[in-house]
Amino acid sequence: MTMMKKLLTSAVASAVMVGGAQAAISNDTVKIGYLADMSGTYRDLAGPNGLKAMEMAIADFGGKVKGAKIEVVSADDRNSADVASSTVRRWIENENVDLVAGLVASSVSIAVSDILEENDKLGIVSGSAASSITNEHCTPNHIHYVYDTYPLANGTANAVVKEGGKSWFILTADYAFGHALEGDVTRVVEENGGEVIGTLRHPFPTPDFSSFILQAQASGADVVALANAGADTTNAINTASEFGVTQSGQTLAALLLFLTDVHALGVEAAQGIQLTTGWYWDMNDETRAWSDRFMEQTGVRPTMVHAGIYSSTLQYLEAVEATDSDDAQTVRKQMMETPINDMFATNGKIREDGRMVHDMYLAEVKTPDESENEWDLYKIVRTIPGDEAYRPLSESKCPLVSSK
Amino acid sequence: MSMIFGVPLAVLSGQLLIGVINGAFYALLSLGLAVIFGLLKIINFAHGAMYMLGAMATVILFDNLGVNYWVALFVAPLLVGALGVIIEYFLLRRIAGQDHIYSLLLTFGVALLLQGVLTNIYGVSGLRYAIPELFKGGVNLGFMFLPYYRAWVIVVALVVCLGTWFMIEKTKLGAYLRAGAEDAQLMQGFGINVPLLVSLTYGFGVMLAAFAGVLAAPIYSVTPVMGSHILITVFAVVVIGGLGSIGGAIITGILMGVIEGLTKTFYPPASTAVIFLVMVLVIMFRPSGLFGKEA
Numbered sequence: 001m002t003m004m005k006k007l008l009t010s011a012v013a014s015a016v017m018v019g020g021a022q023a024a025i026s027n028d029t030v031k032i033g034y035l036a037d038m039s040g041t042y043r044d045l046a047g048p049n050g051l052k053a054m055e056m057a058i059a060d061f062g063g064k065v066k067g068a069k070i071e072v073v074s075a076d077d078r079n080s081a082d083v084a085s086s087t088v089r090r091w092i093e094n095e096n097v098d099l100v101a102g103l104v105a106s107s108v109s110i111a112v113s114d115i116l117e118e119n120d121k122l123g124i125v126s127g128s129a130a131s132s133i134t135n136e137h138c139t140p141n142h143i144h145y146v147y148d149t150y151p152l153a154n155g156t157a158n159a160v161v162k163e164g165g166k167s168w169f170i171l172t173a174d175y176a177f178g179h180a181l182e183g184d185v186t187r188v189v190e191e192n193g194g195e196v197i198g199t200l201r202h203p204f205p206t207p208d209f210s211s212f213i214l215q216a217q218a219s220g221a222d223v224v225a226l227a228n229a230g231a232d233t234t235n236a237i238n239t240a241s242e243f244g245v246t247q248s249g250q251t252l253a254a255l256l257l258f259l260t261d262v263h264a265l266g267v268e269a270a271q272g273i274q275l276t277t278g279w280y281w282d283m284n285d286e287t288r289a290w291s292d293r294f295m296e297q298t299g300v301r302p303t304m305v306h307a308g309i310y311s312s313t314l315q316y317l318e319a320v321e322a323t324d325s326d327d328a329q330t331v332r333k334q335m336m337e338t339p340i341n342d343m344f345a346t347n348g349k350i351r352e353d354g355r356m357v358h359d360m361y362l363a364e365v366k367t368p369d370e371s372e373n374e375w376d377l378y379k380i381v382r383t384i385p386g387d388e389a390y391r392p393l394s395e396s397k398c399p400l401v402s403s404k
Numbered sequence: 405m406s407m408i409f410g411v412p413l414a415v416l417s418g419q420l421l422i423g424v425i426n427g428a429f430y431a432l433l434s435l436g437l438a439v440i441f442g443l444l445k446i447i448n449f450a451h452g453a454m455y456m457l458g459a460m461a462t463v464i465l466f467d468n469l470g471v472n473y474w475v476a477l478f479v480a481p482l483l484v485g486a487l488g489v490i491i492e493y494f495l496l497r498r499i500a501g502q503d504h505i506y507s508l509l510l511t512f513g514v515a516l517l518l519q520g521v522l523t524n525i526y527g528v529s530g531l532r533y534a535i536p537e538l539f540k541g542g543v544n545l546g547f548m549f550l551p552y553y554r555a556w557v558i559v560v561a562l563v564v565c566l567g568t569w570f571m572i573e574k575t576k577l578g579a580y581l582r583a584g585a586e587d588a589q590l591m592q593g594f595g596i597n598v599p600l601l602v603s604l605t606y607g608f609g610v611m612l613a614a615f616a617g618v619l620a621a622p623i624y625s626v627t628p629v630m631g632s633h634i635l636i637t638v639f640a641v642v643v644i645g646g647l648g649s650i651g652g653a654i655i656t657g658i659l660m661g662v663i664e665g666l667t668k669t670f671y672p673p674a675s676t677a678v679i680f681l682v683m684v685l686v687i688m689f690r691p692s693g694l695f696g697k698e699a
Contacts, residue, residue, distance in 0.1 A: 039523055039528075043527065044528055203673060207630065211419055214415070217549070230529075243542070260529045261529060264625070
């Protein structure tokens, strides 16, 4: 009898579906592959705690979507495009993974997005910075969620040039992300009447920055800008303070700093540094409430990437529920049509190039006197509205953009 | 200002000095490796991890027990050295006399284990450690700003390197060690406790790595992965200098620091590769290394 009932219900359900598309969740399972650097340079800003954030989202969603199971698999990409590619191929071909999330090193994200496009699966990039991911490397199969190099340059470089930092020397991490950031910064500096008098590309990762800092010092530039991330940035900032870069009259601009980096540096060394961020845990009651729950589970405060992984997982699951499908194009379309309003973003929107556009924030690291505890690190100086922060579609090189 | 290949002389002098400072680190680390290989024939892939442990111990001792830098300079290497003795006694001794590859794999495993456990506890963002009060600030040399702490690193590293060389090459204890490496049985016959000597030698090599770690703590990000970055470079230095050559390790260490520093000035992207390029050339034309004895 119950069997009969089930059959009947599903028959009715199928009949009701408009358009008769094969809108059903494949294998009765929504399977998410979490791919990130779990042990290397970028571990703390995404890594295992990003997986925790994703599991929090799944639990908050109720653990099931339309009666289908939600499963998670995870892997360490070791910041290698090769390792990432073979993992994602295996996930798609043998393990029926529907969504690949996490995605930190830009080189990894670009390699993975190609495989996703080949196999028509979906990816949500939360950790990567390169703005090229939704520009020349855009595909109809991925979404770039948290931030990218364009607003980093727009926010920080803009602020520093306007404060009088006219000549710039850029230390760039020598790979996709660094190059993208260097390009975006150069544009912003020049547009504001400044000049880039030198750039220097350092290998990734570089444990010793003394030689590079010395060259930056010798350049005599007003501003020494760091177009790198993670341990490279903290190492460079430490070395700069050791060699008295700011004492000799130069301004230090870190273009990408995560909460975990500032925490590692401490307010003593990092005070006064301006940075651009997509989110901060202590912005309002909603962000604080979620961060408290996150901290209970992990022992640390969340970075913007952790928050973005939580938010994007919820958005994805809601889109799967709304469409009763785990088909990449159906879900992506639904996500594009739904404004994002949660603890991460207000009126966020996903554009046709895959860029999730939301407000960004110019923040300044507090002084030791202002900071009340080890995670009380930023004051928000200014909100940069999403449309002002991100690359306008009119400048896009993405072939998916129709309104160019 | 006079220029050399488009680089002002002042900048170049600064880079040379920085090269010597980094070279001092390479020298200390490769010295430990050379001691362990030269006397025990163990390829110690845990050397980077021991360097990391020295730095981590410095930070942990300070954070939890308030142990200051000067005390840590002695205590941290002793603690890590003791761990080395334990590793030698319980693990390495069991594969003594086997092919070198076994010691390589075993120590590599130990390194991964240590690195993994500490990464899980402390993360990779780096732990803070302040430069000791005495060495805060620096002096303007005209061509560069030299932080006092870096100057201290050169001096102390050189003193330790020369002291070690002297002990092994010129003292009776050193003679015992070298003789033990040549013919352990004969030495046993003379009533010398060779297994103890082996344990202590490994412990000493490890202490040198940990000592370099303490020196590094105030200037580099202290993270569980810091040793893995430097290990391969240091191995290249030892190969260039000649496996097991104590003096070769010291001279080559400093030389490679300078070559790397110059590459960072003239063509930075090649700076990670230049030491390996030198290694390839040396192996091609002088397989036993610049200072190695002909096999």
